[in-house]
Amino acid sequence: MGMDLFGVNVFNDSVMKERLPKNTYKALRRTIDEGLALDPSVAEVVANAMKDWAIEKGATHFTHWFQPMTGLTAEKHDSFISPTADGRVIMEFSGKELVKGEPDASSFPSGGIRATFEARGYTAWDATSPAFLKEDEGGVVLCIPTAFCAYTGEALDKKTPLLRSMEALSKQALRLLRLFGNTTSKQVKSTVGPEQEYFLIDKKFYEQRLDLLLTGRTLFGAPAPKGQEMEDHYFGSLKERISRFMKDLNIELWKLGIPAKTQHKEVAPAQYEIAPVFETANIATDHNQLVMDTLQKVALRHDLVCLLHEKPFAGVNGSGKHNNWSMTTDDGLNLLDPGRTPHDNAQFLSFLCAVIKAVDEYADVLRVAAANPGNDHRLGANEAPPAIISVFLGEQLSDVFAQLGNGGPKSSKQGGHLTIGVTTLPALAKDSTDRNRTSPFAFTGNKFEFRMVPSSLSISGPNIVLNTIVAEALAQIADRLEKASDFQAELRLILKQIVNEHGRVVFDGNNYADDWIAEAERRGLPNIRSMVEAIPVLISDKTVALYEKHGVFSRVELHSRYEILLEQYAKNVNIEAQTMIHMVKRQILPAGMKYAAELAQGIGAIKAVSQASVSVQEGKLREVSAALASVQQKLSELEKACEEAKSVADTYAQGVFYRDVVFKAMGSLRADTDRLEMQVDAELWPLPTYAEMLFLL
Numbered sequence: 084m085g086m087d088l089f090g091v092n093v094f095n096d097s098v099m100k101e102r103l104p105k106n107t108y109k110a111l112r113r114t115i116d117e118g119l120a121l122d123p124s125v126a127e128v129v130a131n132a133m134k135d136w137a138i139e140k141g142a143t144h145f146t147h148w149f150q151p152m153t154g155l156t157a158e159k160h161d162s163f164i165s166p167t168a169d170g171r172v173i174m175e176f177s178g179k180e181l182v183k184g185e186p187d188a189s190s191f192p193s194g195g196i197r198a199t200f201e202a203r204g205y206t207a208w209d210a211t212s213p214a215f216l217k218e219d220e221g222g223v224v225l226c227i228p229t230a231f232c233a234y235t236g237e238a239l240d241k242k243t244p245l246l247r248s249m250e251a252l253s254k255q256a257l258r259l260l261r262l263f264g265n266t267t268s269k270q271v272k273s274t275v276g277p278e279q280e281y282f283l284i285d286k287k288f289y290e291q292r293l294d295l296l297l298t299g300r301t302l303f304g305a306p307a308p309k310g311q312e313m314e315d316h317y318f319g320s321l322k323e324r325i326s327r328f329m330k331d332l333n334i335e336l337w338k339l340g341i342p343a344k345t346q347h348k349e350v351a352p353a354q355y356e357i358a359p360v361f362e363t364a365n366i367a368t369d370h371n372q373l374v375m376d377t378l379q380k381v382a383l384r385h386d387l388v389c390l391l392h393e394k395p396f397a398g399v400n401g402s403g404k405h406n407n408w409s410m411t412t413d414d415g416l417n418l419l420d421p422g423r424t425p426h427d428n429a430q431f432l433s434f435l436c437a438v439i440k441a442v443d444e445y446a447d448v449l450r451v452a453a454a455n456p457g458n459d460h461r462l463g464a465n466e467a468p469p470a471i472i473s474v475f476l477g478e479q480l481s482d483v484f485a486q487l488g489n490g491g492p493k494s495s496k497q498g499g500h501l502t503i504g505v506t507t508l509p510a511l512a513k514d515s516t517d518r519n520r521t522s523p524f525a526f527t528g529n530k531f532e533f534r535m536v537p538s539s540l541s542i543s544g545p546n547i548v549l550n551t552i553v554a555e556a557l558a559q560i561a562d563r564l565e566k567a568s569d570f571q572a573e574l575r576l577i578l579k580q581i582v583n584e585h586g587r588v589v590f591d592g593n594n595y596a597d598d599w600i601a602e603a604e605r606r607g608l609p610n611i612r613s614m615v616e617a618i619p620v621l622i623s624d625k626t627v628a629l630y631e632k633h634g635v636f637s638r639v640e641l642h643s644r645y646e647i648l649l650e651q652y653a654k655n656v657n658i659e660a661q662t663m664i665h666m667v668k669r670q671i672l673p674a675g676m677k678y679a680a681e682l683a684q685g686i687g688a689i690k691a692v693s694q695a696s697v698s699v700q701e702g703k704l705r706e707v708s709a710a711l712a713s714v715q716q717k718l719s720e721l722e723k724a725c726e727e728a729k730s731v732a733d734t735y736a737q738g739v740f741y742r743d744v745v746f747k748a749m750g751s752l753r754a755d756t757d758r759l760e761m762q763v764d765a766e767l768w769p770l771p772t773y774a775e776m777l778f779l780l
């Protein structure tokens with residue numbers, strides 16, 4: 084089944100080959116493979132072929148599909164029809180329409196880049212990611228992946244800087260490859276395989292919870308009697324309803340050319356994971372957006388709701404996205420593959436050390452790429468990787484890494500010791516070490532796995548950072564090597580220095596242990612505990628210099644992202660707080676009061692007819708009344724905090740206020756209402772419980 088379906092809705096290489104004139108095909112391939120600019124006449128021919136193909140498959144509309152700073156995707160459909168003088172229509176789609184679109188940009192977040200009166204924005208065709216058809220009961224739409232920028236040229240999206248960062252990485256990686264004698268590779272691309280975690284719950288529960296509907300997470304809920312402590316969920320067998328869902332999901336993804344590969348139950352009840360085979364960073368990012376869309380769409384068909392939030396339920400694991408990342412040449416060489424020959428090993432070790440140097444030097448930049456409001460519930464909360472960034476290498480590589488630090492020209496002559504590019508290194512067998520599940524940045528055989536990424540976030544940001552910081556480390560290494568008179572000696576020196584200066588970031592132990600926090604502090608590693616705290620690094624001089632040097636973000640673009648993130652945080656907490664206020668006032672307090680009234684009536688009724696003891700009822704009434712009073716008190720405090728937050732003018736100060744005051748007030752209100760839930764008659768409780776949501780599927 085998979086074979087016939089795979090890619091049927093994609094304008095992929097084989098379709099292009101079949102439908103485009105040879106010259107057009109070749110010209111387009113050069114754009115895709117070598118990043119060369121595209122000729123307008125080529126676009127015209129491609130547009131026509133694309134239109135014919137799409138119409139044959141039932142499409143009536145096309146859209147430039149882009150990724151604004153909301154982190155979601157955006158589309159505005161245009162039909163192919165073009166009226167003719169005789170009152171009929173023809174189906175048209177020009178090269179111009181393929182290459183450039185002009186959506187009104189005023190209602191997308193821009194962080195102050197443009198005022199609303201300067202609404203003009205442009206979308207530009209990204210030929211490196213294939214066009215595809217979105218197909219559902221609403222019809223078939225041709226989607227053209229595009230970058231989105233302002234009239235003034237600044238990127239307003241998540242794709243433009245990603246493409247820029249891929250170019251930067253390619254440029255610097257090629258410099259180093261040339262120094263190692265590689266004359267054939269033309270491009271280096273980052274490859275990405277994101278493992279997507281998610282929850283599925285029954286739609287009927289979802290619909291009864293305003294918090295899930297508006298915020299994606301439960302803002303209330305006493306813990307279920309059973310959580311994940313039996314460890315019976317991870318890799319457990321799938322209920323039939325779920326496997327039916329997954330079957331449907333895979334079909335939809337395969338049709339879109341997304342190589343969905345693994346699927347399994349995750350650690351928490353009702354939690355699952357899907358991972359496609361890795362692709363180039365750009366396509367993997369587009370595809371991950373489609374995976375998130377498709378998960379939600381297909382779930383609904385099965386009367387399920389897919390929750391992508393990082394922490395939909397307190398007390399059980401949250402969801403993340405493991406971003407597997409490597410670098411591959413256009414001729415198929417994985418630069419993080421340890422390989423077998425010494426020459427390759429030297430090259431491998433250089434790339435490996437570049438990554439380590441990059442992660443240590445820019446840990447804070449990497450950290451902000453993993454920040455979103457939901458992830459504040461995970462990072463450092465003893466489940467996901469902690470907020471401290473460190474690199475796991477595994478026993479064998481750690482040993483090699485240490486040897487690099489001690490090594491040098493002398494030890495090479497003594498034999499048995501490590502030298503670079505001269506003597507044979509121990510063959511670095513893959514998977515030779517135990518797996519580590521606690522490290523935020525782990526080497527896993529031939530790639531790094533960045534595990535801090537939030538489940539709902541676009542993976543664009545994390546990969547922009549990885550590409551750029553590694554490009555910078557490679558640039559620094561290449562700068563020195565290109566000038567060196569003795570390549571081998573200089574390389575040994577460089578690697579030794581990296582080990583000595585950046586070895587502090589390497590940690591193979593248990594990242595969840597309390598000692599690690601103290602140890603990391605001794606090593607001088609940053610421990611950035613919250614999104615708000617992480618954001619300012621975006622506009623530090625060091626970060627601006629890094630991104631400007633590599634042409635990934637301008638200062639203006641970074642400032643806009645700084646503003647957008649702070650705003651997103653504040654708005655997010657505010658919406659959650661307002662949702663709590665609504666639910667407490669309109670559902671939770673009334674339920675508690677109703678129960679109190681019932682108790683009082685019951686007590687009165689019993690006393691009227693008998694001498695029987697009503698001490699239990701009276702105790703209960705006192706308890707519930709006290710709980711209600713406390714809930715009311717916490718509610719007032721939260722309302723007051725929200726009012727105050729509005730008046731904080733500076734966006735950063737406002738973010739801090741939301742985190743330290745509003746978010747805290749939400750926590751204490753919740754603690755009270757969760758206690759109340761345990762005191763009130765289940766029949767009267769207005770919200771589906773944790774047990775129902777997590778276990779009734």
Ligand code: ADP
Nearest residue numbers: 274275276277278358359360361407408409530
């Ligand atoms: P695990 O759960 O063991 O981490 P999975 O199979 O769930 O492994 O996911 C591993 C992910 O890493 C997959 O998406 C896979 O395609 C991806 N991957 C493998 N090799 C590379 C590579 N060279 N570059 C990027 N991603 C890779």
Ligand code: MG
Nearest residue numbers: 278405407532
């Ligand atoms: Mg993994």
